[in-house]
Amino acid sequence: MDVHVRLDGQRDLSGQIYRQLRAAIHDGLLRPGEPLPPTRELSRRLAVARNTVGVAYERLVAEGYADSRVGSGTYVRSAGLPTGSPETAVEPTGPGLRPRALWSSLSPWSIPPTTGPTPASHDFRVGLPDARLFPYDAWRPLIARELRLSASGSAGYGDPAGHAGLRAALARHIGLSRGVRADPDDVLVTTGTQQALDLIGRVLLEPGDRVAVEEPGYPPARLPFLAQGAQVTGVPVDDEGLVVDALPADTRAVYVTPAHQFPLGMPMSLRRRTALLGWARRHGAAVIEDDYDSEFRFGGRPVETLHSLDRDGHVIYVGSFSKVMLPSLRVGFLVAPAPLRTALRTAKYTADWHTTVPTQAALARFIDDGRLARHVRRMQHVYATRHEVVTRALTGDHGDLVELVPSAAGLHVTAFTRGPLADPDALLAQVRHARASGVAVHTLAEVAAHRSARPGLALGYGAIGAPDIEAGLLRVLSPCQDR
Structure with a gap:
């Protein structure tokens, strides 16, 4: 150099x-x-x-x-x-x-560390797929092929909307797997969900507009809107999901996770989804549907997306490959109503022009060749087993200490704590004790945008093997049983 x-x-x-x-x-x-x-x-x-x-x-x-x-x-x-x-x-x-004063109040989502410098022996972190089971042998040749094509002189700047083959593959994929009606022109490829939210805010919001988010909810979702000068208001959730009647009348956009509410885990009921769409129609508001890990479902009927129920063009559907494949890919997408297409593509061009082209092209082939579907089927079986082990342990051996929030999808479950762990300070002390023994685990308050009304644990099972789950839960919960 x-x-x-x-x-x-x-x-x-x-x-x-x-x-x-x-x-x-x-x-x-x-x-x-x-x-x-x-x-x-x-x-x-x-x-x-x-x-x-x-x-x-x-x-x-x-x-x-x-x-x-x-x-x-x-x-x-x-x-x-x-x-x-x-x-x-x-x-x-x-x-x-100096930055604008606004930025002194914002910071990246920072979950407290769970362990020391050595990897956790039992990893219950939320939002992580099992990277060990990703089909690297199938993925490498696809990336290598695209890099060879780039080296041959075919490389250039890409379409801000995304690789044409990937947009077509995504439209088919979400149409089959989630019932989302979309054609390739409706799809915009993004660098993850976070950029999708940022682009939506740029296109829809004026400074001072109100955005409603779930509370407790996903902390990073608030940041793009706050950075754009919006007022972000937390709206409570109950066992049916977002409480629509609590939405402020001047709300311009509503961010929700209806298939698997983050972090509590329950789906939004059909009654509540219908009410939310009706509210959006009456108030002329946008509904941003983050379908973040709905591919993995372990029981009951599939939950229809808000997008598939929408007849008035108020829903923007957002997804990514962070849970289905790998977070490090940084590939996401959104499906927007036709009147927003041009503005969103311009906003994407303004932000970073386009998401990396070789990765998009490789992902298009990965989907078209049926490899993504095979990978999802395989991981569905793996995660279903882990989900069963977690729920059985929490409702059985540890049922006197936790109350499991019913959930039949995703890569984590939430359990409210009771008995000696109903006190937030006692729970945090217990979690720190577990971390010291090599367990990566977080309280509900640590992964939510605002402290939940009830103390609890958010337990991911994407990165921990089924044979290790019960021993890990024992380290998290058993010491207080001995006191």
């Missing part, structure tokens, strides 16, 4: 080179064992005599910052570098740049 050296004037050129290279070594920009640029090359780039660079290098060697190897070059010393620091950087003389 080229080293940037800036020369000021014509005085003490060797000293200027020496000081900047020494600072790069101190700052870790030049690491132990790395070569310094050949003197001939650096002198050419700086338009100085080769001897000028040579004097700077000799000083670095003499002071213990570098080693000269005959016939090879000059290298940063591998060990025993001098201690101390170079001259202090010049401090700005003026106030400099």
Whole structure:
């Protein structure tokens, strides 16, 4: 890698080179064992005599910052570098740049750490699929093929709406699996759900508009709207989902997770879904439906999407591949009513032009070849087994300590705590004790946007094998039974 050296004037050129290279070594920009640029090359780039660079290098060697190897070059010393620091950087003389005051009140969703530096022996974290079971052998050739096509000269900037093949594949996929009526033009590919929410806010909201979210609810969903100057209002949920009657009349958009409410886990009842759509129609509001892990269902009738029930064009359907495949793919999508298409594509172009094209193209083939459907079927069986083990343990051996919230979908369950763990402080102490013994687990309050009215646990089973679940729950709950 080229080293940037800036020369000021014509005085003490060797000293200027020496000081900047020494600072790069101190700052870790030049690491132990790395070569310094050949003197001939650096002198050419700086338009100085080769001897000028040579004097700077000799000083670095003499002071213990570098080693000269005959016939090879000059290298940063591998060990025993001098201690101390170079001259202090010049401090700005003026106030400099500052963010808008709004940003001092916002921060990324930060769940408290669950374990120390070693991996958890029992991982109950929420929102994680089992990355160990992802079909990497099937995925690698698809990505490799797209990269080869890029190398052949076919690479270029993509369509802001997304890869045409992927949009067509997504329209078929959600039509078959979730009953969402959409054609490829309705689909916009995004870099995850978070970007989808950001784009929707840019297109629909004016500063000061009100957005309603579930409470307790998914914390990151609030951030894009807050950052755009919206008023975000929490609306309570009950055992049927969002309480529609509690929506403020001036709400411009409502964000909901109807198939598997986050974090409590129950589905929104048909009666409540119908009421929400009627409310949106009367108030001219948008309903943002986050269908985040509905592919995995373990009992009962499939829950119809709000989008499939909508006849008036008020629902924007949002999904991603973070739970079905891998969070690191960062591929999501939204399905929007026709009047929003052009504005959303322009907003996507403004944000980042397009989501990475090779990944989109590979995912299109992954879906069209039937590999996604096979993977979902396989994981459906795996997660169903884990769901059964978790629910059986919580309603059986630990039933005196927890009250399970009924849930037949997704990758986590929620249980309200009772008895000695009904006290939030006692629950948090118990959870910390479990973490110290190698269990990654969170309280309900830690994963929700606002503290729940009742203390509880959010227990993910996506990243923990079925044989480890009961032992992990025993570490979480059994110590208080011994007291």
